[in-house]
Amino acid sequence: MLISLGAIFSLAVCCPPLAVSEKHNGPGQDVFFIDITPNNDGICICGIENKKIGLAAVLKFPKKQLPWLTNWQHEEL
Numbered sequence: 349m350l351i352s353l354g355a356i357f358s359l360a361v362c363c364p365p366l367a368v369s370e371k372h373n374g375p376g377q378d379v380f381f382i383d384i385t386p387n388n389d390g391i392c393i394c395g396i397e398n399k400k401i402g403l404a405a406v407l408k409f410p411k412k413q414l415p416w417l418t419n420w421q422h423e424e425l
Contacts, residue, residue, distance in 0.1 A: 380419040386411040 384392040392411050397404040 378421045380421070382417040382419060383415075384411070384417065 382394075384394055386392045390411050391408060392414070393406065393408045394417070395404060395406040
């Protein structure tokens with residue numbers, strides 16, 4: 349499935365921050381800093397896929413504009 353950015357932005361909804369609770373505080377969290385190696389033109393290409401819902405996204409960007417990616421993982425305890 350391929351979705352245009354226009355379609356994504358028209359559906360975008362920003363949820364309010366999660367309330368601090370036992371469920372969202374403390375252990376069960378990991379943060380990863382990802383240093384992507386750019387191609388010879390200085391461009392990075394990466395992606396993410398959710399096979400369960402049949403959705404994937406690809407990012408392509410100049411390394412100078414986004415030197416690091418951050419991935420935060422939260423597991424409910």
